[in-house]
Amino acid sequence: MHTPSPSPAAALLDAVRHDGFSFATADIMQPLLESAGELTDWPAFAASWNRLGPDAYLAAKGRFRRRRHATFMARAQGPVELAAHQAHYQSLHYNALQGDIQRWFEPIEPAVANGASLRSILGFCHGFFGALSPGITQWHVEVHQFRIEASSGTAGEPTPEGSHxxxxxxxxxxxxxxxxxxxxxxxxxxxxxxxxxDFTLTHPFDAALIHDPRVFHGVTPVTPLVADEPAHRDVLVVTFRAAGNGL
Incomplete structure (x- = not known):
């Protein structure tokens, strides 16, 4: 008897449940995001990475990273809603490099925070992560836009804190x-x-999905292919945690 293959979403859920992580190529991830909403503003969404402010908390260490940040809240059976702008905080237990600091970054632009692409991404995450933890009734959600820049003399470090x-x-x-x-x-x-x-995010919509309590993750430094030309890696990081859990 032929057993039907699981749907792409079901396969990713099974992988995260079993292994604590899953990698999804763009041909899988983009349709999953589109199933949660529209991506009609994607060109403008991607272009907003050109307007990120510098990460001043890394300036002293010479690592050039640009970012914006926003916080959202979501109930298990409700929409994901934008919250007031607030600091990003991690304890030293999770971030030995920048822990126990309230880090204030420029907010994600309103047109991006309320735009179709980000709302679809958040809608997908809400459903996907909610299916993995159905007992969580309210989520604290943080969204980070990161641009890592590299030059011929300095490699860009997506995770300067190392595997974490x-x-x-x-x-x-x-x-x-x-x-x-x-x-x-x-x-x-x-x-x-x-x-x-390990997996190299190569094409727009390539993604990693991680159950953070179970595994550590990191990203190897990036270097320019052509030494004297601009070089960057743009990613969106979305985190979901049960509301009320401290860091």
Whole structure:
């Protein structure tokens, strides 16, 4: 008797349940996002990475990263709603480099925060992560736009804190664009450092889905393919954690 293959969403859910993570190529991820809503403003959404402010908290270490940040809230059976702008905070337990600091970043632009693409991405995450943890009644959601820039003299470091956990329940890492860069491979490890998998986000909509309490993740430094041309890696990171859980 032929057993039908699971749907792409079901296969990803099974992988995250079993392994603590899953990688999704663009041909899988984009239709899943479109099933949650429209991506009609994607060109403008992607272009907004050109207007990110510098990450001042890394300036002293010479690592050039640009970002914007926004916070949302969601009930299990309600919409994902934009919250008041607030600091991003992680304890030293989860971020040895920048823990125990209230980090204030420029807010994600209103047109982006309320736009179709981000709302569809958040809608997908709400349904997907909610299916993995149906007992959570309210979510604290954070959204980060990151641009990592590299030059011929300095590699860009997507995760300067090294392999880490974010101190949340679930993480989506979605590639928006990469230009003139090599490497930038996402790596997954057990808490004691054993490699579990790796995947290079190469095309827009390539993604990693991570159950943060179970595995550590990191990204290898990026370097320019052509030394004297601009080089960057643009990603959207969305985190979901049960509301009320401290970091």
């Amino acid at each position: 956990r974010d101190g949340v329940d679930f993480v989506l890492v979605l590639l928006v664009d990469r230009h003139n860069i090599a490497s930038g491979t996402t790596t997954i490890h057990t808490p004691d450092g054993k490699p579990l998998g």
